[in-house]
Amino acid sequence: QAGMITRPVRERSIETIAAMVENGIRKSGFEEVGLLSLSSADHTEIGEIAKGLADRYEGSNVSLSLPSTRVDAFNITLANEFSRNGRRSGLTFAPEGGSERMRKVINKMVSEEDLIRTVAAAYSHGWRQVKLYFMVGLPTETDEDVLQVADLAKKVIAKGREVTGQNDIRCTVSIGGFVPKPHTPFQWAAQLDHETTDRRLKKLRDVVREDKRYGRAIGFRYHDGKPGIVEGLLSRGDRRVGAIIEQVWRDGGRFDGWSEHFSYDRWMTAASLALAGTGIDVDWYTTRERDYDEVLPWDHLDSGLDKDWLWGDWEDALAVADGSSDVEIEDCRWTPCYDCGVCPEMNTEIQIGPTGHTLLPLAVV
Structure with a gap:
């Protein structure tokens, strides 16, 4: 959603950063x-920024880090700049889809070969820990798509051991539940129910743990499906959901983002009370697929994106999922305009470098 509603791409200058x-x-x-x-x-001058900041704060206690990195945007030189002061934390990559089919559905064009080549470079240059982030519950997903997360993690460990000759290689698999969001091509999609989410995650966890060769080297972190259903309710709910939120609060709901305070039953009880007599329930907001003609609760809010363009993207994703299409949407920074509607309607334009500027050291005060 953030990638949609913050269009177009505008980079902060190296001096501003x-x-x-x-x-x-x-x-x-x-x-x-x-x-x-x-x-x-993806910043066009990320290399210059990394080197400039590393130069500026070398010898100090200031540490620099880059969050989750796109597989195809990673390079060792960049990683070394961020760890120049001796603090070398693990690297995080986000393939997001367990199978190549799922990555194509969400237009995340990262192949298994790309990922293995990238982690091989990282392990061979001294890193011992890699974290991979995935989502479960993506549109058209099957059990097999999720189980391929385990295959990918095992291949990462195997490659790490191969290039280093060491067995102290770790890979942490972190999994979040997919929640369709407004103002995106997936705003019409059905969310996966929490029972299926939990079943798939349990099956994946068991497959990893049962592997005698690689299981111990793979960490596994995930959230169960119930909080995701509440997030889905809040994400795509209409004004009637306000009564549910108030009822949860009146029933003692506080700090529900913390697992020790979260109560799924409290949310479902509140929803039953607040929606009584309306003819709808939580599933109507979450696990139901919408069609083009439905008036969505956020249609009166304009993020600049053309509805027909979003619907076309949703249809492309479904066509890729069933194999009837192999369309790939390139980054519009480097291609002709895809006519999503933002630039002309919002009177904005893409603003990217490179500027050719460098980051000079600070003058001594």
Whole structure:
């Protein structure tokens, strides 16, 4: 959703980023700097930014980090700049779909070969820990798509052991539940029910743990499906959901984002009370697929995206899923306009480098 509603791409300048980092360090007292954005490694001058910041803070206690990195945007030089001060944390990559079919459905064109080649480079240059992030519950997903997460993790461990000659290689698999969001091509999609989500995750966990050769080297983190259903209710609900939220609060709901305070039963009881007599229930908001003609609760809000363009993208995803199409949508920064509607309607335009500027060291005060 963030990648849709924040269009078009606009990069902060290298000087602006440097000033923000310095200001944050001086005024907060923190010494850890994370360069966070939707896809930080896509910045056209990320290499210059990394080197400039590493030069500036070399010899200090300031550590630099890059969050989850796209497989096809990663390179060892960049990673080395961020770990130059000696703090070498694990690397995080986000294939998102367990199978190549699922990655094509969500237009995440990362092949298994790309991932293996990238982690091989990381392991061979001294990294011992890699984290892979996936989603379960993507449209048209099957059990087999999810189980391929285990196959991918095993291949990552095998490649790490091969290139290093060591067995102290770790791979952590982190899995989040997919929740369709407004203003995206998947706003019409059905969300996976929590029973199927939990069953698939249990099957995946068992497959990993039963593997005598690689199981111990693979960490497994995930959330069960019930919180995702509540998130789906809040994500695509209409104004009637306001009564549910109020009822949960009146029943004692507080800090529900924390697992120790979350109560699925409290949310479902509140929903039954608040929706009584309306003819709809939680499933109507979450696990039901919508069609083009349905008036959606957020249709009166304009993010600049053309509805027909979003619907076309949704149809393309379904066509890729059933094998009737192999369409790939390239990044519009490097291709002709796809006519999503944002730039002309919002009077904006893509703003990217490279600028050719460098980050000079700070003058001594």
